[in-house]
Each structure stands twice: as structure tokens, then as C-alpha cells.
Amino acid sequence: MKSSCAICKRHMGLLQTKNTLADRNVICTDCSEKVAKALGFSDKNIVSQTLKFSMLSLENAERAVNTMIKDKPSLRERNSKGVQNNKNREYREKVAAVPTFVEDRAISSNGLSADFTSKKVRLTIGTFKKSTRLLDFSEIVSYSPHVEGHEVKKHHGLTRAATGGLLFGGAGAIVGAVTGGKQFDQVTRVSITVRLSDGEAIEYNLLPTGKTKSTSFEAKTANGRLEDMSALLDRIIEANHTPTPVAPQTITEKAPVSPADEIRKYKSLLDDGIITQEEFDAKKRNLLNL
Template identity: 30%
Template sequence: MSNLCAICNNGTTFLLRRKIANGEVVCEDCFKKAKNLTIKQIIKLKTVSADEIRQSITVSVGEAVMNFIPTKVIGTAIQFDDENKKMLIPGQFGRDNIFSYNDIVSYELLEDDEVVTSGGLRRAAVGGVLFGGAGAVVGAVTGRKNKGVCNNMGIKLTVNNMSQPIVYISFIQTKTKTDSNAYKVANHEAQECMSTLQLICDNQKGEEKETTTYSFSTADEIKKFKELLDDGILTQEEFDAKKKELLGL
């Protein structure tokens, strides 16, 4: 019997795996995601195939979540899939939200419902220095207030999605002392998340600039050759051939 989960291919421990058909096993996480299994299937799990488990997970969490492969995980707050340029934010009632990197519009780090620092695709990061070392965002946060406790901390993420334009990434949800380890961990995760989001936005800005530059350059070149055509220097065939070349057709 293999120790690898037949669904996610991760290693499993004896206490946190379930035996299924064909001598295979599933990890506890994958089993919990398979919410559409019938009572009969759960009772006779050893007769259920990996494909049946996988199908149940797909129905439960959706194809996008099923195909999401995290390359970077920040605590329990957010996951990033750099290969597919997507991010996963855990939602309520086990419903995970997946957004494309292209969907990011802006974000704000909030502590006790007040903006600490912000950034995004359409503006530069302000408020806190995101790339100034380990204490960058921490300094920005703790420098604003000295009340000893934090009731909530999270990132308000605005995305290009009409049905869900605002998503919250939570790091602190209960009253937490600012000198506690829990607060320090939350600060560190918030800093890492903000830095990652800004890097994504910077990369998106670079790609937009390249595309815009290419488009204007191509249009200008075609315009110049059109003028040569109008002046009789180029034939129609020569112009058409050059236009196809410039457009990559």
C-alpha cells in the first residue's frame, strides 16, 4: 500500500489517511474536501476508487480549486500559484475563492479598521515601506498607535470581479496583544502578503507597458509604410506583405 495520497500525491501518516480501493489511500484533507460522497460510500470507503473521490472533490470545491497548485503559501490566509498566475483565498463555509493575478486592482492593509498602507496596479505603495527589510510593514503598523492590543488586522483586496469586487484576507480576528508572538506572526504574514501582491502588480505593470509600447510601435510602423504606399514608393503587394510581417500574421 502506498503512503502517498492518490489525489494530491502528498505523503500521509498512519493516523491521517484513509484506505480506499485498489490499495490506495487519501489524506485527511482530500477526504474532507470530498463532501459529495454518499453515506454508503463513506461506510464502504475501501471500495471507493480514487476517481470517485476526485470527482466528488471537483463537484464540492469546483474545477478551478481542484486544479490549483500552490507554489507559495502564507499561513492560512492566502496561497499563490505562480505557474497559472492565480491566488486562492479561503472563504467562508469551506468555499475557496480563486482570482487571477490580472484581477488585482488595489489593496489596503487595515488594523482595527484603519488603513496602514496600500498599493496596487494603478498606484504605488504608500504608507509603509514594503521592501525595506523584515520590519517594514511591522514598523508602519506599530508606529501609528501604541494602545497595546489589536482587535483585527487584514488586507482589503479590490479585484476586477463584479460579483465579488472586495475580498478580505484576515490575519487577526480576535483581541491580541501587540507584544505577543501571535501579533508578530500576523505582522510577518501581512508583510509577506503585501510584498507579494506588490511584486505581482509591478510585474503586471511591466507587462502592460510592454504591450502598449509594442502596439504603438507596430501602429506607427504600419502608418509609415501606408504613407509609402500612398506616395507610390511601395506596391500594394509589398505593403500587404510588410503589414502581415509587423502583425505577426
Template identity: 40%
Template sequence: MSEKNEVSKNTESKKVTNYNEYHLNNDVSYYRKYTNYQWITGAITVLLLLWNPFIAVIFWIITWSLEKKVKVSPENESIWFTVPKEEWKQYRESHNIPIYKQYSKNHAAKFDNDVTNEKKIEAKDQHNQELQAEYQKAVAPFKNDGAIKAGRYYFDPHREEIFMDTTLLDKTYKIYKFSDIVSFTPIEEGHNETKKHGITRAVVGGAIAGGAGAVVGAMTGGKNYDYINKLGVVITFKNNENIRLILLDANFKKGSFVANSYYQKFHDVCGVLDATISKNTQRLQLEQQKKLTHSQNISTADEIEKFKKLMDNGVITQGEFEAKKKQLLNL
């Protein structure tokens, strides 16, 4: 009867001790429990602290090193058992359980849901790999074409596109089409005379004075600066989105090697943009001319149809209709 009561008592408390058969299972989440040894040595250490802190520290180190087993339990506390301290250390490190959380039942360890976390990590890694593959696929043509690299932007006259590359802090990238550029403003500021260009090269319906490169040449040559402080361009697109590309934002003596290298990049970018504006303007003029011609053809057809009805109704003669038709068709 006594044996049955003991079994019942153990079952109710859900505590089972076994020092030989139980080992840590990587598929179970455990936490560490305080042992009687720890409670006793801890109390002694506190008392020693009140007497001599140095001796208390020495005592705690010795008793800690003498402890060879630790008491552990699953989070559901179905059982508890002891394992070698080294075995627990390996388990704790492999499951990323911090030392200060090893006694917490609801410790924030990676193993709280190990299978789910592994799947999440694998899914995240796969997603990152897919994003990286998409990025490489997008940027490769610009690099292979030898596009002009300025800041985070690649200007590719062959593809007629601008690629905004990623940075260390910004992992987004984007492709802009040359055909969507409506204007650009070169920025050139000197050390002694701060001057931002007021001339903006823009796509317009009429003719633009000078050929491709004329605007850039007029605005970037022969400035009376001793030092150059800023070089860059502001590019505006059809959707009112802007790219503000600053190539140089520091003080360099004009004519120096550094300043000349930035000027070279500045001229290359402005040259591409100037040619693009000219091309876009020609394209716009051609589209406008086509619309005008189409409108005129519709108007001429309507006029001919109107005189045809007058002829059919006997208001004008066949000869008068033919004469008017030739006049409208410029024959």
C-alpha cells in the first residue's frame, strides 16, 4: 500500500528522477532547475559576503567548479533528471540559450520552435537568394555594356536606360528609361562665387538652340572659379520623379587631378543627358507632326464629305465638286 501511495505521489507531482537512462533530446526544449547543492552553496556564499567578499568569491568559484551535474526538465515539466554539466553546456550552446536565460522556463531560445524556425530561416535564405539573382540579372547588362557609372547610377546610351544601383544602406534598385526624361539641370558651384545654373535642358515642342552638347559646353566651360565645391545634375522624369545626382560635394582646387576627374564624369553624364533631351525633343516633334497631319486629314475628309452631300442634293454641280475636291487635296 505504501509503495502504491509513493507511485501515486510521484505521478501527481510529475517528478521522476533517473540518473542513468535520461539524456538530453535535441527535439525537446529543456530548461535548467536549481539543485539542493546550489541552494546550500548559494546561501553560504551570501553569508560569506557579509563577512569577507573575497573569501565568498573564492568559495563560489570552487563550489561552482566542483558541480559536475545539472538538473534539467522539459518545459512541460513532465519529468526532471540530472545530466553532466558538459552535456547541458553543449545543448545550451547548440540551441542558442543564453546563460542568463537557462533557468527561465519560457526562455527566448531559437529552439522554442526549432523546426518552424529552421523552415523560416530556409525560406528567408531562399528568398534572399532569389532577390539577389533578380538583382544580378538586372544590373549585369549595364555592367556588360560598359555604361557610365556615376554615384549609384549607371547611364547606358546603348540600352537608353538608367540603372539605380543598391547601396550599403538601401537595397532597392530601379531602372529609368531615357524616353521618360523631360529635363535635366547641371549643378556647378564654385568656392568664391556660388552659382547654380539657371538653364535647364528640357524636352520642348519647338526647336532647341544648338545641337547635342551645346548646352553642356556653354555651361561647364571657362568658369572663373579658383575652387570647385559641387558638381551634379538633377534629372526630371514624366511622372515628376527626380534624380538628384551629386558627383562632388567638397572643396577642390579647379584644374587639380581630383577636380578634373570629377569634371570628366560630369561632362560624360551631361553629354548623355543632352543627347537624350535632343532625341526626346525630336521624337516629341515627330509625334506632334503626326497628330497634326492626322487631324488635317480628318478635317479634309470631312470637308470633302460635306461637298459630296451638296452635290448629291443638287446644290452644286459635279464640276464644282471636283474642283473643290482638288483644292482641298492640294492637287
């Protein structure tokens, strides 16, 4: 005798696997799998599953199946999601094609980090409330280091311009030229000013403690920071203004034309009626040195 599934109403044969619910209703294998998956007791233990079905009402079983059907996205939704995934992939590919700043490959010095692969520089500004800016190397116009002591009221540094070469041969030479060989008893300022293409000037204070002895650890640390930042800015400026190497053009020499090739060319002109037989014979004798 055939019976029908209490949920999907499909007929079930006598030998077909089925599960009996608490209210004696019978459900087919497909519906049983949906119910078990929805309620979280889908396992390979047939005895355990049978016991759980025997304690389940038809109402709860139908609710479980309906939840599974509702949660499954429609074909249109799945297609829309696929289109969106394709758009996301295209966007990621476009972003990947643009050079970006990568922290792991950047060289850093006192709030300034440079990625020489993408030619991007990140400036960290401020002491307590810090902010960051990401710029292209081309936006760094110049920089000026500054060192001041109590013997000098104000001593401006020597500017390293982006359009020129090194003024004194290297970062150490620039810092040495700033101090000018003066032996300050106390140092009051060690800083470096970075000038941008939009006219903004950003100053980095490398001596946060302020006035200190020139022989102190703080003064030596500040001078080290000044040299490090000057060297890094030199590299940024040099990298920005180094032209892209152009591959040399290879000049291909033409192979010499043999007399036989020339005769064939004039024979073709003769056959086409462009030159006369006399002109062809004369050219042939000339090529053969007759």
C-alpha cells in the first residue's frame, strides 16, 4: 500500500526509506534530509536520527523545511551575486594595477616612510594628535635641516632642492655644513623642514626635549635623526628625478644587394613594359661589369 509524504505530498513506495514523526505522520527521504539539516541533527547515526524524528511534530518539521527553502537564494539572486562578484574582481584588479604604498617594503625615519617601488611617501605629522598624509615622491620639492645653539640666534639650514644636485656631496656633509663647525655649549633646536609642491612646509622637531647640552644623549640622538632623514629625503628626490632608462635602438644594416637581384628587378620592369630592351641590356652590362 502506497503512502504520501506529509510535507511534500509525494507518493512513497513500500520499500522507500521514510521517517515517522511523533504524530504518526510519515515523511519521505528528501524531506527528512531537509529537516535534519535545518535542525542540526544530520549525521550518519540512523538510530539517533530515527529517535529524533519520532519526537518531532509535523508542524516543526514543516517549519524546518520552509526555513531551508526560504534561506536558499533564488537563481536570479545567485546570478546577481555572481555579476557583483565579477564587478568586485574587476575593481580589485584595477586597484592592484595602481602603485600603492606598502608598509613592509617602506624605509622609515622619524615619521617619514618611503616606498621606492610605488614612489609613495607617507608623512606622519604631530606629536600627540598624529595625522598621516600619503604623497607621491614628485610632491616633495625640497627640504632644509636646522641646528641652533645659544651662541647663534637663528641659523637657517642649507636647502636641498629637488631640481638640483647635492650641495655638499651627501647628507652628512649637509648636516656638517649646517653646524658650520661651531661648538655649541647647548643646542636649542634640531629640526628639518620639508616643502611640498602645494606650498606647504612641514617641520619635524627632532629635539623634543628642547634646550640641552650639545654633548648630551638627546643632542646626539637628534643629530642622528637629522642625518637619517636628510639621507632618506635625498634618496626620495633622486628617485623622483631619475629618468626612466630608454633601451638603445638597434640599427640594422641593410644587406648588400647582389647584381643578380638587381638584374631580376630590371627584368621585371622590362616584362611590365616600363623599360625598353635596350635599357635593360645596358643596365645588365653595367651590373655585370661587361
